[in-house]
Amino acid sequence: MSVLLIAGVCSGALYQVSSHAHTSAPLGVASNNGFKLQNRCGVGALGKRLAKAYDPARLFQRASHNFVVSQQPLWQPCYLRADMMSAIPRAGVGLRMCDAPDDELAQLLLTCAGSPEKLAAKLKKEQLSSACAARGLAATGTKSVLAARLIDQMCQQRESTETEGATPAPIQHAASAVATAEALVAPSRRSSFVPRQQPAGPAIDTVDADADADANAVGQREPSSFDGTAESLRPSADEGLADEDMSMSSGSEMEVVVLGSGACYPSPTRSAACIAMRLMRSYWLFDVGEGSQVQLQTCFIKPGLISHIFVTHTHGDHCFGLPGLLCLIARGRDGREPVQIVGPAGLRTFLRVVLRYTGTRMLPQFVVHELKDIPYLHTGKPPPLLPSASPDLRESQFGEQPGGRDIERDSDGAWTVLTATEGEMRLTVRAAPLQHGARTVGYVVEEDEKGGRLNPQAVMPHLERNRLAIREQWNIKDPRYLMKQIKALAPGEGLTLPDGHVITSETAVGSVRKGRKVAILGDCCNASMMAPIAAHADLLVHEATNAYIPMLGDTGGVGLLERTTIKHGHSTPQMAGRTAADFGAHALLLTHFSQRYHPKARRVMRAIEEAAQQAAGLPLENVVAANDGMVIPVWQKDRKKPLRPHSAHVLPEGASEDLEFAQDLMAFS
Known part of the structure; x- marks a missing residue:
């Protein structure tokens, strides 16, 4: 069985077509039983045109350059379901076919829509660890980390699969621009926050x-x-939160x-x-x-x-x-x-x-x-x-x-x-x-x-010099255990070390923040x-x-x-x-x-x-x-950090021509 993905436009709307594993009717039957279509903005017309034109055994090209399919046959018959994702201007349509899941876990990865949290909630840690090990991935870490590894591998495999197969020259530029737009405009499937794309039409409050x-x-x-x-x-895992909480923490x-x-x-x-x-x-x-x-x-x-x-x-x-x-x-x-x-x-x-x-x-x-x-x-x-x-x-x-x-x-x-x-x-x-x-x-x-920050460079040389004496006299194996006590010193207070040196709050701790x-x-x-x-x-x-x-x-x-x-x-x-x-x-x-x-x-x-x-x-x-x-x-004032959002996407070099094409394609309908 394969999954047929459509990236493009018909009747002014962007669609995605996916397979339903539980069905058995052959692909290409243009009937109510052969296609489950949401008939909005020409989706039904898209399904009928696709049913008449599709030949899974070869690469074909419509005279109007509307459809392109890679040379990968369907392994099993399936239904098609078309969902309107976004309305954008009429343009060429590129179709890509990638292998469907080969096991239950792969199917589960798809149903989780690229969300590590959903995958971690559905499987136990032992199942995630064994799945990672079977796929050559590291099998250690929290449930969220293991799930993220599996999602990343699935996305990488999908991206590599999509690069296979040839596309006719008249369509290649449009398909490349659409792919660029998907990478730059659409949120990452591996993101923990996946806002949906829709047309930005006029709106009033x-x-x-x-x-x-x-x-x-x-x-x-x-x-x-x-x-x-x-x-x-x-x-990314945030130390301040529970292990299962996949936070976008910036630190x-x-x-x-x-x-x-x-x-x-x-x-x-x-x-x-x-x-x-x-x-x-x-x-x-x-x-x-x-x-x-x-x-x-x-x-x-x-x-x-x-x-x-x-x-x-x-x-x-x-x-x-x-x-x-x-x-x-x-x-x-x-x-x-x-x-x-x-x-x-x-x-x-x-x-x-x-x-x-x-x-x-x-x-x-x-x-x-x-x-x-x-x-x-x-x-x-x-x-x-x-x-x-x-x-x-x-x-x-x-x-x-x-x-x-x-x-x-x-x-x-x-x-x-x-x-x-x-x-x-x-x-x-x-x-x-x-x-x-x-x-x-x-x-x-x-x-x-807040209290000032502890200055380790001002404290550690004195503690290391007194390491043996601190262990013998104070029964403290590691002098670094004293760091918390030193940080808590009030103004005017000090800690006298065995050799007589006094560590004061003024010398060890910075000013109040x-x-x-x-x-x-x-x-x-x-x-x-x-x-x-x-x-x-x-x-x-x-x-x-x-x-x-x-x-x-x-x-x-x-x-x-x-x-x-x-x-x-x-x-x-x-x-x-x-x-x-x-x-x-x-x-x-x-x-x-x-x-x-x-x-x-x-x-x-x-x-x-x-x-x-x-x-x-x-x-x-x-x-x-x-x-x-x-x-x-929101950083402390003594930390010079940029305000820009965490992990903002940066445009690649040399992509201006394709981007202009994709921007016109993906903007407003």
């Missing part, structure tokens, strides 16, 4: 329909080309993970607003738009490790995913502390109504804290507050636990939300109001000062009230819903777009950059983009980054336009 309709009307026009770089997130114990970077609604290219912060082994979420639980199940974050959820405002694209997310968290949070949920007044009643109306029982323990008296700062009539709850909704039920606080504003107009400890990090969360079309806040996560600060803003057109608590943030996460992009056909200038965007409570990249400059932020992460802006359209996204960078006055490498699955490390 339903929350602010009029404004975004004006700003996005030009999104219906086709750009000439776009740059096709993708962020490829490869799994920092504080990271920002973009789960949703889109505005208004979730799409296959950008999910609705959701930002995660990894703090050692815990995850904090900021906003939970619809589809967030799906994003969590396709990335490395374990839902059971989510301990805090912060909601900036109650527009649907920021909170519709909360009830479903709680159900997902319940599957892996037995015996843990209740999930802490923070948001505007009315969030507690919203959850009670939804959970009781739907009769939801599979819930974790959770506590809801509400921010009181959030001012409405935008123009026009404020939206009404949630009506008073009926008496039976004023008491907690099911997963909700007592202890939820009504948090009042401090004298400076901000809210002190909570303090928490994650590992060695002591954290404080504060909030302040923002100007938007709803009562909105932004959150600031600030780390307390200032804690990190991350400001995550909700939707806004004015964030000035955040300035006192967000000043000098190491990372500012700011929305940039609409941008002026002449290459997309935008007209009227930046000023007109900005006025329209402000009218409806949103920001442009230039506005986000000015906010970063006013706050003195060290880095800027742009998010909450209109669905009009495809994350793989690198020329468009680069233009957005450059517009924000010029307004912020920051180095270009410190301004990043988010896409789903991006991981941003």
